[in-house]
Amino acid sequence: MKISTVLVLLLCTIFFSCEKEDTSPVSSIPVTTVAYSFDSDANSKLMFKDGDLLQTMTSESLRYEIGKVLRVKAINETTIEIANFAPVDIQDATILLIIEGQAKPIKLFKISKIRAHGVQEIKYPFIENINIFLDTDNKEVDLSHYKTTGIAPGKVSFDFTGETDLIKKLKSLAKLKWKVKYHDFDPNDDPTNNWKENIDAKDIRRFSGFIINMAYLLQADNTMKTFAEEPIYDNNGVMMTVEQKKAALQKMIDIPMVNCGVVVNVSGLGGGYTYGLANHVLNDYLTQDPSFITIHEMAHMIGFSHSSSMTYPSKENMGATVAAGRVYLQMLKNNEFPIKVSNYYMPSDLSK
Incomplete structure (x- = not known):
């Protein structure tokens, strides 16, 4: 009897222990992001x-x-x-x-x-x-x-x-320091200067795509490589070293503010933090290379004058605008830019 009693008690203990364990499962609800x-x-x-x-x-x-x-x-x-x-x-x-x-x-x-x-x-x-x-x-x-x-x-x-491919390209722009703002550089509507009077929403919409693509061009490894290999003269007509050319491109990348405006009578104006482009540039950048104007004006922003081939090509047709143009056209051909004709949200903006 004693052995049987002990055996029964042991079996009951095992049974109820297992039953208690089975009826108390641990549950976990996965966290989802809204x-x-x-x-x-x-x-x-x-x-x-x-x-x-x-x-x-x-x-x-x-x-x-x-x-x-x-x-x-x-x-x-x-x-x-x-x-x-x-x-x-x-x-x-x-x-x-x-x-x-x-x-x-x-x-x-x-x-x-x-x-x-x-x-x-x-x-x-x-x-x-x-x-x-x-x-x-x-x-x-x-x-x-x-x-x-x-x-x-x-x-x-x-x-x-x-x-997504688009987000990855937009995230690559974090290499640049630019803080971008759109400006009316002619608040008094002076007809004698080269700034457009009362820029409008269409101007800004087009500029917003242009500035993204220009930033994407400047941050690309191939742009730095092409700059480094291109013969470029400084303001004194002296051939720049590879290190100087890389430093010049890095200065463009490190510009802290880019105040964007629209010009008339000329194709571009640049200096300090001012970056002005004509509407024909903003209209065509998704299908044509704007580098002759856009790199020219950005070179002014970092201190280069018209005596340097950072702004105008040399007599051998070499320089910063030429080098950037080759990369830009290749990117257009490869459909690489973040902003494209196919994804720009207001196609009517891209007509003359």
């Missing part, structure tokens, strides 16, 4: 529309970094603005939130699609009852403690990422 679309009048507005006020389109609030044409900025502790400064739709982007003191950027939300020049304000997702996010190492981060207070704008910054 997605938004800003692709219609119902969920977004448009910048640079025909009829928009000039002072709005040229305001300081619309200055953006060339490496962040998909710009996110904090409006206040609870609200952010998302703006696409490219004249093409951007799809499948992930917005990253960088919080001061946080080890890794946080995947704040995904954008299924944001239309060209689309802009919208939204509440932070953690204000809208989403608590758990993933950082860029896919580790969970709880932001629920910000639900009532939000985050001070000075404590955050933003970036974007994605795997």
Whole structure:
């Protein structure tokens, strides 16, 4: 009897132990990143529309970094603005939130699609009852403690990422320092100067694509290689060394601000942070090489004069504009540029 009793008790203990283990499974719900679309009048507005006020389109609030044409900025502790400064739709982007003191950027939300020049304000997702996010190492981060207070704008910054070909090309522009803004350089409508009176939305739309493609040209490895191999003279007519030519191109890349305007009577004006181009350049850059004018004016911005072949080709037809032109035409042929005739959102802008 004693052996049987012990055996029964042992079997019961094993049975109930197993039963308890089976009825208490560990469950885990995977964290997903919320997605938004800003692709219609119902969920977004448009910048640079025909009829928009000039002072709005040229305001300081619309200055953006060339490496962040998909710009996110904090409006206040609870609200952010998302703006696409490219004249093409951007799809499948992930917005990253960088919080001061946080080890890794946080995947704040995904954008299924944001239309060209689309802009919208939204509440932070953690204000809208989403608590758990993933950082860029896919580790969970709880932001629920910000639900009532939000985050001070000075404590955050933003970036974007994605795997599409377009996003990868736009991300490559982060090599440049440019902060871009569109300007009316003739506020008094002086008919004696070479600046267009009252630039319009079409001017800015076309410039927005041009400046992206010009930045893409300058950051390309092949452009640096071609510059280094091209015979180029400095302001004193002395042949530049390879190091000097590379340094000159790097200075273009490192220009901190590019204030873009439209000129008349001439094809371009450049100096300091001023970069002016004629409408025939802005109309044709998607099908023709603009380098003779555009590199010429950018060379002025970094201190080269007309005595240098950084601006005008030498008598042997060599120089910076010629070298850049070869790369530009090859990129056009290979359909490499981020902004193309096929993806530019207002084809009517590309007519004379």
